[in-house]
Amino acid sequence: MGAFEIRLKNENRAILQIDAPGVEGYILGRSDSKISYIPDIDLATFNALENGVSRRHAALVKHQGMVYVLDLGSVNGTFLNNERLSSDLPYPLGSGEELRLGNLSVYIVKIT
Numbered sequence: 001m002g003a004f005e006i007r008l009k010n011e012n013r014a015i016l017q018i019d020a021p022g023v024e025g026y027i028l029g030r031s032d033s034k035i036s037y038i039p040d041i042d043l044a045t046f047n048a049l050e051n052g053v054s055r056r057h058a059a060l061v062k063h064q065g066m067v068y069v070l071d072l073g074s075v076n077g078t079f080l081n082n083e084r085l086s087s088d089l090p091y092p093l094g095s096g097e098e099l100r101l102g103n104l105s106v107y108i109v110k111i112t
Contacts, residue, residue: 052076052102076102
């Protein structure tokens with residue numbers, strides 16, 4: 001997986017376009033005005049707090065050319081195609097799949 005877009009479920013526009021994760025991957029979550037932590041992919045402007053997204057909710061990592069998603073022990077869960085993921089286990093992430101962080105649904109769309 002090269003570059004990809006992250007799209008909100010109910011919109012037909014990309015909210016973010018990024019390259020596939022490198023060695024360290026990306027943390028998905030939300031920033032918080034009370035602390036200085038900012039995740040790599042900050043979903044705060046998309047009502048992440050109201051939708052139950054944790055500050056450090058999930059991670060996107062790359063291994064042997066494939067992208068995986070890992071729940072980072074989030075309170076409200078990470079779901080792939082409506083199935084809740086176990087914490088700290090990698091799940092392969094394909095183009096067009098629905099990824100839900102708490103109640104915030106996004107689609108991952110491969111573009112290259």
